[in-house]
Amino acid sequence: MTHSAELSASLALQPYQGPLSFARLWLEPEQRRREAVRAARDRDLETLWSLVQAHHSLHTTAGSRHTLRTYRNGLRRWLVFTERHAVGLLRPKPDEGALFVRELEAGQVPLERSNKKARTGASAQPAAVARPLSASSVNVYLAGARALYRALRWADATDADPFLDVRVGADKVARWDKRSPYPQAAVEALLLTGDARHRVTVLLGAHAGLRASEIVGLKREDVDLMSGRLKVVGKGNKLRVVNLSASLKRALSEVLIEQPGQALIIGGTPEAARLRLRAVCLRIGVPFLSLHALRHSAGTRLVKSGRSLQDVARHLGHASVATAEIYAKWADESLKQELDNW
Structure with a gap:
């Protein structure tokens, strides 16, 4: 050959x-x-x-x-x-x-x-x-x-490097003005529709803070309902342990019973999961942001509840606490409230 x-x-x-x-x-x-x-x-x-x-x-x-x-x-x-x-x-x-x-x-x-x-x-x-x-x-x-x-x-096929000194233009939009989180009311509306698998998808993002690839790649063996934790391999193949919310535990328990012997809990591709969420958003009138925006919702809700940025970074698997600062921007409504009183 x-x-x-x-x-x-x-x-x-x-x-x-x-x-x-x-x-x-x-x-x-x-x-x-x-x-x-x-x-x-x-x-x-x-x-x-x-x-x-x-x-x-x-x-x-x-x-x-x-x-x-x-x-x-x-x-x-x-x-x-x-x-x-x-x-x-x-x-x-x-x-x-x-x-x-x-x-x-x-x-x-x-x-x-x-x-x-x-x-x-x-x-x-x-x-x-x-x-x-x-x-x-x-x-x-x-x-x-x-x-x-x-x-x-x-491969010794060329010595060219056409991107050696190439630079991308500066982003003119602040990080917190892009990919905003779903409001809590929107998350609750999403949880009131669809089957158990859909609810698990929403909760894995909005409560556990998983990325799209982590949601579809989550295995049955990675979930421990007794301890209320799951294991996930994130960016850079780093393993982290995530605590489960009570509602996510219930939804996972329902799906695990409905899907005996199935290795992947959600499965498929991140794009397929995004399209499913988008279809539900369109059906119930919730503006579709992205699947990843559910993760932003988790971080924002934790900050609003008073958790430290260190807690947020640990829950979401951020390598740096600085990355979690974006959630503080979204969670801080004090300026708006002040202006509302003017």
């Missing part, structure tokens, strides 16, 4: 084996260089992605699957950009990286590549509509594009 054929067979493996499953396929230096050059020439997303995962798993600190998903999206955006502008992946011009970032900020780079007709010269619209991106989103996509060039240099 040729190296390309072996790669193709590996990429077809189900279920997903993790980034290390690709590493051994890229260990032979000359094959690695040859296959990387071919994949770059053909803009072969899957092969380039397997190269990035192989390099990431061997030569960087292990990241979460969420990190890898963002890297993949950044790689896809870069492929769209280079295809539209006829940029050679292995020999981009010095300012192509900066132009990529500026176009992301302006909303000129869609996530999807054009269809086959467009690639062969016929006119067609991109598969997805682009929109201006925040500084944080641009940084996410830039990280994925940078990861590609680290992998290509590892």
